[in-house]
Amino acid sequence: MTRTNTTEITNSLVLVAKSANSFDNRYVSKAFRDLGALRRRLTAPALAAVVARTYPVGATKTYLAAVVGEGDVDMEAEEASEPLPEVDAYVHLLVQLYLLDTGALAALDAFNVHVVAQLRAHNRRTLDLIAAKIWFYVARTYELRRDFVSVRPALQTALRTATLRHDDETRAALITLLLRNYLLTHDVEQAANLVGKLEFPEALASNALVARYFYYLARIHAVQLDYSRAHEYVTAAMRKAPQSVQTVGFQQAATKLNVVIELLMGDIPEARTFTADAALERSLAPYLTVTRAVRLGDLQLFEECVAQHAATFQRDATHNLVMRLRQNVIKTGIRIISLSYSKISLRDICIKLQLDSEESTEYIVAKAIRDGVIDATIDVQGFMASKEIVDVYATTQPQAAFDARIKFCNLVHNDMVKAMRYPTSTNRVDLKAHLEASDKESQLLKALQDGDLDDGFF
Structure with missing residues (x-):
C-alpha cells in the first residue's frame, strides 16, 4: 500500500x-x-x-x-x-x-x-x-x-498580492474565502463592500470557484431583500457547479437557498425540485413542508414546521430567510380568502388566519392591497370587498414571464460560448504552409475572375 x-x-x-x-x-x-x-x-x-x-x-x-x-x-x-x-x-x-x-x-x-x-x-x-x-x-x-477573525488579515494581504501578480485562480479563491468568512460571522455589510470594491475574474477562474462566488452573492442579496438578483445568482451557481458526486453537498445547499428565495419572491417551486433524487428529497423535506404551508396559506402549519426544523434551518443558514416567509403565508391566505368571498369581515379573516387582532388584520389586508397581492377594498364597516377578477392575459404578466425566460436562455447561450475552447496549433511550419497555400489559392481565384491566367502564373 x-x-x-x-x-x-x-x-x-x-x-x-x-x-x-x-x-x-x-x-x-x-x-x-x-x-x-x-x-x-x-x-x-x-x-x-x-x-x-x-x-x-x-x-x-x-x-x-x-x-x-x-x-x-x-x-x-x-x-x-x-x-x-x-x-x-x-x-x-x-x-x-x-x-x-x-x-x-x-x-x-x-x-x-x-x-x-x-x-x-x-x-x-x-x-x-x-x-x-x-x-x-x-x-x-x-x-x-x-x-474566523484572525485569518482575515492574511487572506486580505494574499488577495492584494495575487491581484498585483494577476494570479487569477488564487485571486478568485481568496475572494470566495473572504466572502464565506464574512457570511459565517454574519458580516453581510462587509461582504457586500468587498463585492462592490473588487472585480471577480469570472472569465478566468474555474467553474467551481465561479459557482461558489455566485452562491455567496445570492446569499448577500437575499439578506438585503434583493430577491430577483439573488434568484439569478443562485440559479447561475447551480448551473455553473460541476455535476459530480463530490458536489452533491453544494447542490443541496444551493437548492435549499433557491427554494426559499422563490418562496420569498411569491413563486412556488416545481414539485420535481424536491424529488430529483433520494438524497435531495431527504434533505429538502423541511423545505417541502414550508412550501406546502406557503402554498396553502396555513399559518399554523408554517409555525409548526419552523419550530420542528429550527435546528436544520440554522445549520443551513436559512433560518432568518424562512422566518420572513410568515408574511408570505399570510398574504397567500388573504389571497385565497379574497378569491373565495366577495365580501368578508376583518374579524372573520382574523379568525381564519389566526392573527393577533382585528387592527393587525386591517393593516395586513391594506398592505396586501397596496402591494397588488389582492384586488379589493376595505369599507368603513370593517369589511373587505373583492373586486371582479381580471383576466391575467389582459395584463403584462405573461409578457414579463416570457421576457424572463428569453433572458435566461440568452444567458445560458452566452455562458456556453464563453466556455468554448479551441486547440492551439503547435506546429508553426504547418501553419505557415497552410497560410501560403490559402494565399496562393486566393490569387488563383482572382486570376480566374480577371481572365488574365496564363502559363506563367505557375
Whole structure:
C-alpha cells in the first residue's frame, strides 16, 4: 500500500513539474483530478518516502519529515536536487491534507505558517492553481478552529498580492474565502463592500470557484431583500457547479437557498425540485413542508414546521430567510380568502388566519392591497370587498414571464460560448504552409475572375 501511494504521488509530482516547465496548467488540473482518490489513501510512510526522494538534505526536508513522521523509510536516500517551487508547493499541499484528515489541527495550524511563508518566497505564475488550493485549506483550518477573525488579515494581504501578480485562480479563491468568512460571522455589510470594491475574474477562474462566488452573492442579496438578483445568482451557481458526486453537498445547499428565495419572491417551486433524487428529497423535506404551508396559506402549519426544523434551518443558514416567509403565508391566505368571498369581515379573516387582532388584520389586508397581492377594498364597516377578477392575459404578466425566460436562455447561450475552447496549433511550419497555400489559392481565384491566367502564373 505504501509503495502504491508513493508511486501515485510521484506520478502527480511529474505532472506538476511538466506543467511548470511547459507553462501549461492542464497537467496540474490532471493531477488535481486524481487528488481526491489519492487523498483517501494518504499515509505517513508514503509521504515520508516522497519527502526523502524529493528534497536534498536541509531544513525543509528535516521539517517535513518531522511533521509527517519518518515511519520505516530510509531517510538517507540518494541525494536529490532542489525541487521546483511548484513541486515543493504540491508536497506541502499533500501534507496539509494528511494533517487535516487525521484531525491534527494544532499541528496543521503551525504548518500553515510555514506553508504561507513558502508561498510568499516565490513569484511564479505556474504556482497559481496550487496556491489557490493551499489557501483554501489554510482558511478551512481556521474555520474548524472557530477562529474566523484572525485569518482575515492574511487572506486580505494574499488577495492584494495575487491581484498585483494577476494570479487569477488564487485571486478568485481568496475572494470566495473572504466572502464565506464574512457570511459565517454574519458580516453581510462587509461582504457586500468587498463585492462592490473588487472585480471577480469570472472569465478566468474555474467553474467551481465561479459557482461558489455566485452562491455567496445570492446569499448577500437575499439578506438585503434583493430577491430577483439573488434568484439569478443562485440559479447561475447551480448551473455553473460541476455535476459530480463530490458536489452533491453544494447542490443541496444551493437548492435549499433557491427554494426559499422563490418562496420569498411569491413563486412556488416545481414539485420535481424536491424529488430529483433520494438524497435531495431527504434533505429538502423541511423545505417541502414550508412550501406546502406557503402554498396553502396555513399559518399554523408554517409555525409548526419552523419550530420542528429550527435546528436544520440554522445549520443551513436559512433560518432568518424562512422566518420572513410568515408574511408570505399570510398574504397567500388573504389571497385565497379574497378569491373565495366577495365580501368578508376583518374579524372573520382574523379568525381564519389566526392573527393577533382585528387592527393587525386591517393593516395586513391594506398592505396586501397596496402591494397588488389582492384586488379589493376595505369599507368603513370593517369589511373587505373583492373586486371582479381580471383576466391575467389582459395584463403584462405573461409578457414579463416570457421576457424572463428569453433572458435566461440568452444567458445560458452566452455562458456556453464563453466556455468554448479551441486547440492551439503547435506546429508553426504547418501553419505557415497552410497560410501560403490559402494565399496562393486566393490569387488563383482572382486570376480566374480577371481572365488574365496564363502559363506563367505557375
